[in-house]
Each structure stands twice: as structure tokens, then as C-alpha cells.
Amino acid sequence: MKLTTENIAHLLAHEADIRASYQELKDRNLSLDLTRGKPSVEQLDLAHDLLALPGADDYRTSDGVDVRNYGGANGIADIRDLWAGVLGIDPALLMAADSSSLNIMFDLISWSVTFGNNDSPQPWGAGETVKWICPVPGYDRHHTITETFGFEMLTVPMTETGPDLEAVRELVKDPQVKGMWTVPVFSNPSGHSVSREVAEGLAAMETAAPDFRIVWDNAYAVHTLTDEFPEIIDVVGFAAAAGNPNRFWVMSSTSKITFAGSGVAFFHSSKENLDWYRSIANVRGIGPNKVNQLAHARYFGSTEGVYAVMRKHAGILAPKFRAVTDILERRLGGTGVAEWTHPAGGYFISVDVVDGTAARAVALAKEAGIALTGAGSSFPLHHDPNNRNLRLAPSMPPLDEVEVAMDGVATCILLAALESAK
Template sequence: MTTPQTPASAPHRPLSDLSPEELADFRTAKEEEYAALKARGLSLDLTRGKPSSAQLDLSNALLSLPTSTKDRAGTDVRNYGGLEGLTELREIFADLLGVETDQVVCGGNSSLTLMHQVLVDLLLHGGPGSDRPWKDEPVVKFICPVPGYDRHFSMLADFGIEMVTVDMHADGPDVDAVAALVKDDPSIKGLWIVPTYANPSGAVCSQEVAAALMSMPTAAPDFRVFWDNAYAVHHLTDIEVKSADALSLAAASGNPERPIMFASTSKITFAGSGVSVLAASAANKAWYLKHLAMASIGPDKINHLRHVEFFGSADGVREHMRKHREIIAPKFDAVDAALTGVLGGLDVAEWTQPTGGYFVNLDVLDGTASRVVALAKEAGIALTPAGASYPHGQDPRDRNIRLAPTFPALEEVETAMAGVATCVALAAAESMSS
């Protein structure tokens, strides 16, 4: 769960309560602070949610693995075959994702690649329940909860798929809005969601919302939910949220083919050399493997075995993620402390306190997000472009900024966020005094 942060004992008065003279004085003070910030000649980057070198170091033992060339069944992993991936690895991820092993396929280093493959196959061939390939539909649309993951949106845009937005709430997408959209429009073929510690809001899709998404009537007989559980085990507190069981909920509702689940170790082990996961109903899995067989004779089972030896079990993954938490949780605390120190009580911004994931969602005064990003850039602080969490990078209110604090060192996060907070305050003062 994530909520907007407003400190109980606010150190500042709301800017809207200031007189014109007081607001002018406030703006002058922030302009002076900003000039001092620029004079520091900073070069800091909060643009992408990448693991830091310290996090990558946690997995260095992978470099000396595997110690064997055979899996548990005695099959030589150096050879062709095994399109589903190593059984031992599938068992680990079935445990982590709360699904059955026979529902799981393990692939290469990128779950984004799996999503792309599934989308292409649906466009070219259609899926179970499709009347025809999606490419033959007059229009194809996806529902996109916002703010959301920019790479989902750019993939859809690349295929010319229209995007319809709904609000992302603390417990998941606005289910009433989704239900109203899918009920009568057969061109709406899918919904894309990060259900656990959503990018960028940190929201967690509740069991109730997940059940509604899996059971609601849809005009399209082959409506799909791309369930991108990228951060299912990326906890930032001792409370380790369990993801909703989308596959079981869908099957119980008579819509077993609706969800297709994705995950990976991209932010668990080595970002560029991990393993990816797809989980789906028997029909969806068979459909996916049928088309995958035209492109591959099997995944990198050596890397699969390497990860199996490294983790040992699902509990090994969970313990490994607690080590990640020790490194990155202080950085999220630093974001909150910096924003609270400068902006608390001004009523010009809201931000999330996520309990997991990789991002902090910052909403500033309407019409000022682009200005905040530009001010930060001039001061040597790189931020994700304003509006990146919306389709085509267009935030209609120009208020949303995604913050990614994991990659820089803690001291750099502290410095960068103090600077970002100054930029937010200055942009607000400019807007309110114009």
C-alpha cells in the first residue's frame, strides 16, 4: 500500500496561504537556493530503475556456477531441448509467484522479450478464443492504468495499438472504469498491469480488484491481462506482500485464458544476464510454446542451472532479496526525508512511500512537472522526462514525475533529492506568482 505523504507536523505554511509579498519573498529565497545548487556543478542521474553495483555484487557467485552440466534428471544442460526451461527453476518461480509448476515457462534474460513475443503472436495468429488474428481487427486497444510503466506503453505504440487510460489507485486499477470500457467494446483486447509494487506508484493490486479484473464480462472473447509481476519479491519492509493469484482467480471465474503472468530476475541477480518467467493456463502455455518452437530449440539451460544452484530454493530467493532491501531501503528513506524537509506543508506536491518496488511517484502542481525536470537538468540532476509514466509521454496535467533512487549511492540520492525538492518549490512559486 502506498499513500501520499503529508507530514503530521508540517514545517512550512501552504503556499496558497501566503500573501503576494510573502510569496515573492519565498520565490526569491528559492531562486537563491537554486543558483547555489547550479553552482555546485552536479552530475547525478535518477532516470532509470537500475540495480546499483552493490546490488549486482550480491550475485557475483553466479560467475563461478554452475558446478555441474546436468540437471536433476540427468539431462545435459549444454545441449538442445527443454523448451519449457529447467524444471528445478520452474519450481522455484512457481513457489514465488503462487502458481503451479506445470503453468510455468522459464526463458532468457528479459521478461520484456516474453511480453513482446506474446503480443506479436496474438497479432499474427490470435490466441485461444480469438475469432481471428489481432492484426485483422479494425482496431486494437489496450487499457493502460496510469501512471504506469513506460516500456509497456512504448511497445504498444510501436505496434500501433491504441491506449485507453484509467487511474491507478492504491489497490490497483479503477475497476469500475475498466469494467465499463471492456463491457461493450470488442476492440479492447487487453490490459497491462504491474500488480505488485506498481511502476511507478508502488500500488499493490488487492485480491478484490484482481478478482474483479479476472471475472468481469468483456466484449472481446480473447481479452488478455498482461500481468507483469516484475516486483513480486522486491520488498522494502518486513511486511512482504503476497501477490494476488491471478491464474486461480481467472480459472475460478471461467476465464482461465485471461491472464498471462510475467516475471524475471532482472533486478534480483544480474540485470542483463538473468532468467525470465511466463505463467499461464494450460491452453495459453501450449499456444505460447507452439509458436516459440518456431523460434527456439530451447533456452539457456546453463544459466537456468546456474540460478538454481545459486538460490537453492524459493526461500533462497527471498533471503537474497532481503540483502537487496538492506541496500536500497535507506535510499527510499532519503527520498522521503528530502522531500519532507523542503516541501512538507507547502501543499505543492504529493509523493508515495512505497513498501516495495523500485520507484517513488511524485506529483507536483499541475502544469509544473516539465519545468521541474528542466530546472533539475540545468542543475546537473537527470530525471525521467515528465509524463513518461503516461502513454506517448503525455501527462494531461503535466504533474507526474517518476523518481528512481536505486542506482546512485546513498549520498548522491540525498544530494539529488534535496536539489529536486528545491526545483519543485521554485517551479511552484513561479507558477503561483505568474
């Protein structure tokens, strides 16, 4: 975003008011935090019944498995059948694991580097520099994984319908490009979702690397802010129909649904991909936490039970998200200093401010006692070439704190824009 002559004139005309508002903000000695997309205490309390499940005398699955013992690399049928219903897929192509889908993603990258995956001519680490496509703005922890392995990260725009398909098609002509990150539903941080057309294009496109993979991180598959749930696209089915059955590694989990550190993560892919993953996972460990999986199956009860829980989450989260967008509109609408997304789900709101001012807005907020995620955090290596994007996370604080913080953030965005205009 760039300021117009009219915008600059407006800012200069209100300079005294903007500076006075910022001084008043600092004088309040606030200590507020909008940095991470964590569930609030009220949300965590929704899963309190999990702490008593599955019960001391109720430790066998519906097919008679004693969950207290070793084994069961695929996870128990009870939770796999239930979650397959959520995703609309065949449970035979779904593994239930321990709490973190991020751990599975790390394993998939690590094992491809070390051993090569089931389509690799050689381990990724044995060849030239690995390149990886990163839609931006995107999820910072995705970027951290590929950064850790020394991949060259290639950015493409994340549009309202998904990653820029033409840009991706051009990049995958390079055999060193081995994969891509994607958050397909209510993406982090924009809240945009991948359309069926883009998903079909990603599934069908030709790639120079035979072992090219797309990590389809469906972290927010059911994280609606309304009563409506998004369509879950069967990309594994799309890819199989297009002759690329192994293209997608699909993740999902109960994170931000039950307890963030002790939920259940899921891995969905082709049979061949799952067989490859299990061949190494069975060396690393002897099965997941089946007690916790059974507890979750009992807690939800059914696929509809998942939706019922998520409607309660939406009831807690939606007022906070409305407060953010309402305050941005009231304070910044028509000023030309910011644009923001209006997500229907997920955990974040993406704000673009005047080019070159995002880091300054974050610094001003910090001086005023409001912690924001660092500017550039949604880009590889934390480098936003335009220094314009901010990621807001209103989920954890109480509503009244969100309102105070956002009014302050709006003041900081205005002051940063004013400084750039002079």
C-alpha cells in the same frame, strides 16, 4: 494539484530564498542521475557467485538433463519448481525462459497481432484498431510496446488498490479492447499493489472481446524494502474459477535480483495459453539458456534462498528510499506543492507536483546537473494531460548522491511552483 491562495502567498514570501537556493545548486556543477530503476553496483555484487555456476563438472539437472544441449522449451524443472514456490503456483503452469520478461510480453502482443491468440476469431492485425487499457501512472516500456503496434491506448487511474475497476469494466464492453497492462505488486512508479478484491473483479468481469488478455507483470513480486514480503495473488486460479481461464498472461523474472541482462524470465498462464505460446516459440527457437537456469537454481538453492537474497537487496535500497521521502517531507511538507508515495517495495517513487509544472521542474533540474526521467514518461505517448507526475528512481546512485540530488529536486519543484504562481 493546484495551488491555494495560502500556498501562493507562502511561495512569494520565500521567493528570494528559493531563487538563491537554485543558484547555489547550479553553482555546484553537479552531474547526478535519477532516471532509471537500475540496480546499484553493490546490489549486482551480491550475485557474483553466479559467475562460477553451475560448474564445469556439474551440468546436469536434478532429473538428469544435460543443460549444455538443445531442447527443453519449458525450461528446466529445478528453476521452475523453485520459482513456482515463490509465486505459490503449480510448476506445470510455469515456463522458464531466457533473461527478459519484456521479450515475452512483446512476443505475446506480436503473435496475437500476426496470428491471433488461442481465443481469437482472427488475428488482431486483421480487424479494426486494437485498443488497450493502460493504468496510469504506469510502466513506460509497456506503453512503448502497444505504441509500436499502433494500439489506441486508453488510460484509467492506478489507485492504491489497483486499476480503477469500474473504469476498466466500462471499457471492456468494447470488443476492440483486447487487453490491459498491470504491474500488480509495488507497481511502477507508484509502488501501489493490486488488492485481492480488485484482482477477483478483473478475473470475473465480462469482456466483449473473447480474446481479451491482461498482462500481469509481476516484476517486483519479491522486491521488498522491508523484511516482509507481499502476498502473491493467484490470478490464474481466480480466472479459472470465474470461467475465464485464459484471461491472464503472468510475467516474472530475476531481473534486479541477479544480473539484469542475464537472468531468467518466467511465463505463467493457463495450459491452453502456454500450449499456444509454445507452438510459436518452438518455431522461433530451440529452447532457452538452460545453463543459466541451472546456475540460478544453484545460486538460490530454494525459495527461502530467494527471500534471503532479497533481504540483502532491501538493506541496500531502503536507506535510499527513506532519504528521498525524508527530504521531500523536510523541504516540501506542508507547502502544498507536491505529494508523493511511500512504497514498501519496488524501484520507484511517484511524485505529483503542481499541475502544469512537472516538465519545468525536470528542465530546471537538468540545468542544475540532475537528470530526471522526462515528465509524462509514465503515461502513454509520454503525455501526462496534467503535466504533474514525476518518477524518481533512487536505486543506482550511492546514498550520498541520492541525498544531494533529492535536495536539488526539491528546490526545482519549489521554483517551478513559484514561477507558476506569478
